Amino acid sequence: MVQLRSKLTSSPEQRSIPELDGGAPLIGHLLDFQRDPVAMLSRGRRQLGELFQFRLGPRPFVLFSGPEAHDAYFSAPEDQLNAKAVYQFTVPIFGRGVAYDVAPQIMAEQLGFLYPALREAAMQRFARIMFEEVSLFADSLGEEGEFDLPAAMNELTVNIASRCLIGQEVRDQVDSGFADAYHDLQKGINTLGFFFPRLPTPAHRSRDRARRQVADIFGQVMAARRRSGTHHDDFMRSLMDASYSDGRALSDEEVTGILLTVLFAGQHTSAVLATWTGLELMRTPDYVERVRDESHAIYGESGLMSLEGLKQQVTIEHAVRECERLHPPLIMLIRKVLQPMPYGDYVVPAGTLAMVSPAVAHRLPELFADPDRFNPDRFAPPAREDKQHHYSLIGFGGGAHRCMGKHFAETQIQAIWTVLLDRFDFSLATGFPSPNYGSWVTGPQTPCRVRYRRRSQESAFR
Ligand code: HEM
Numbered sequence: 278m279v280q281l282r283s284k285l286t287s288s289p290e291q292r293s294i295p296e297l298d299g300g301a302p303l304i305g306h307l308l309d310f311q312r313d314p315v316a317m318l319s320r321g322r323r324q325l326g327e328l329f330q331f332r333l334g335p336r337p338f339v340l341f342s343g344p345e346a347h348d349a350y351f352s353a354p355e356d357q358l359n360a361k362a363v364y365q366f367t368v369p370i371f372g373r374g375v376a377y378d379v380a381p382q383i384m385a386e387q388l389g390f391l392y393p394a395l396r397e398a399a400m401q402r403f404a405r406i407m408f409e410e411v412s413l414f415a416d417s418l419g420e421e422g423e424f425d426l427p428a429a430m431n432e433l434t435v436n437i438a439s440r441c442l443i444g445q446e447v448r449d450q451v452d453s454g455f456a457d458a459y460h461d462l463q464k465g466i467n468t469l470g471f472f473f474p475r476l477p478t479p480a481h482r483s484r485d486r487a488r489r490q491v492a493d494i495f496g497q498v499m500a501a502r503r504r505s506g507t508h509h510d511d512f513m514r515s516l517m518d519a520s521y522s523d524g525r526a527l528s529d530e531e532v533t534g535i536l537l538t539v540l541f542a543g544q545h546t547s548a549v550l551a552t553w554t555g556l557e558l559m560r561t562p563d564y565v566e567r568v569r570d571e572s573h574a575i576y577g578e579s580g581l582m583s584l585e586g587l588k589q590q591v592t593i594e595h596a597v598r599e600c601e602r603l604h605p606p607l608i609m610l611i612r613k614v615l616q617p618m619p620y621g622d623y624v625v626p627a628g629t630l631a632m633v634s635p636a637v638a639h640r641l642p643e644l645f646a647d648p649d650r651f652n653p654d655r656f657a658p659p660a661r662e663d664k665q666h667h668y669s670l671i672g673f674g675g676g677a678h679r680c681m682g683k684h685f686a687e688t689q690i691q692a693i694w695t696v697l698l699d700r701f702d703f704s705l706a707t708g709f710p711s712p713n714y715g716s717w718v719t720g721p722q723t724p725c726r727v728r729y730r731r732r733s734q735e736s737a738f739r
Pocket of ligand 1: 360388442538539540542543544546547550605606607610611671672673674675677678679680681682683685686687
């Protein structure tokens with residue numbers, strides 16, 4: 278691993294940050310950005326290097342790209358590069374008093390309550406649940422047919438997340454209200470909401486209604502648990518049992534808000550990465566055979582999926598990592614610069630929006646050989662391309678806000694494709710899609726349908 282030398286010191290000869298050409302009066306680079314943000318940002322990186330500026334409407338942005346710039350970005354303190362100021366659009370969804378509505382140290386304390394529920398023992402149980410949920414889905418399919426891949430991955434990950442993370446009772450209500458309410462809440466994340474989260478549009482009104490419905494569902498589950506005294510190993514219980522460092526217990530409203538924060542951070546992103554993983558595997562049949570051989574070798578005797586088994590499945594692990602690289606669900610992360618930030622010969626002024634882009638970073642040819650090619654073996658020894666530089670692979674973020682659910686998400690996607698490839702042969706029914714940059718989480722353009730045929734070969738699982 279190459280050690281990074283800090284470029285955070287400002288030199289006496291300060292230079293102005295290079296500006297991307299092609300900006301128009303008033304709108305800046307907005308049109309280019311809307312058309313294809315990754316192409317625009319990659320062009321900037323190629324022409325101008327690790328720091329450059331551009332404008333979206335009146336707002337000035339600076340992209341930090343490359344391992345050293347990422348390191349500076351992720352190491353900056355919250356009072357310099359601030360997430361809360363950018364993620365205000367989440368407050369009507371997550372609720373008051375949690376996440377980006379509170380001071381960063383309180384948000385960290387709130388998320389910290391959840392770490393015990395993601396420990397090894399819990400993950401062992403989750404691996405079984407993941408297997409059961411994917412098996413249920415596989416059993417619901419016929420001998421052969423076609424389905425909408427993003428919709429299927431969405432359904433599966435809602436079922437898995439609600440059962441593992443929120444609580445079995447919420448999983449039981451997925452079809453009777455929860456999925457619809459959650460879907461309406463998701464629609465509350467839109468471009469308008471990013472700038473004006475409280476504007477009384479129809480989408481925002483149904484978002485607020487859905488928020489109340491979800492709070493009711495979670496509230497009833499919490500009340501029933503208190504009445505019956507039943508014990509559950511999940512996030513809801515961790516939060517109901519937790520108290521802040523000043524001794525205060527969490528209110529039901531706070532528990533609901535933190536659960537929604539985690540669900541929003543983790544479910545759709547997982548569904549999208551699972552979709553891309555399936556798509557890439559479907560056009561690489563030789564690699565699929567290696568995945569199948571590996572699962573037969575690992576599970577052939579026991580016939581049972583386990584966390585230990587999933588850890589040994591390096592072939593599928595590398596495929597998921599390669600899809601994180603090629604198709605990161607979050608193509609950019611943003612912070613507001615609250616205090617001027619020196620970097621090399623530059624100072625990024627306060628008021629700027631600072632960005633890193635996993636989608637740009639992951640295709641830098643100096644970090645990844647033949648970067649547009651799907652090649653999971655780049656992560657195997659001896660190449661181990663992701664280990665050559667700290668922060669070359671940043672699909673799960675970094676620093677204080679790094680993803681807390683990385684291991685859960687990777688395990689889940691591995692489990693999904695291990696089971697599905699064991700049971701079915703797949704092919705693309707609608708061709709390989711391009712990315713849809715119109716939504717906050719970058720999935721494929723639709724339609725995105727796949728054909729399946731049940732396999733006659735012996736399964737690795739009982
Ligand atoms: C493939 C799936 C996932 C991807 C690509 C992903 C990606 C990310 C990224 C890039 C960040 C950093 C955001 C930023 O710096 O602004 C993040 C944060 C976060 N993720 Fe994930 N995530 C995934 C799954 C999950 C899951 C399953 C969970 C929960 C179990 C989760 C919980 C969170 C939380 C709570 C944060 C916020 C941390 C903070 O701000 O302190 N994520 N995720």
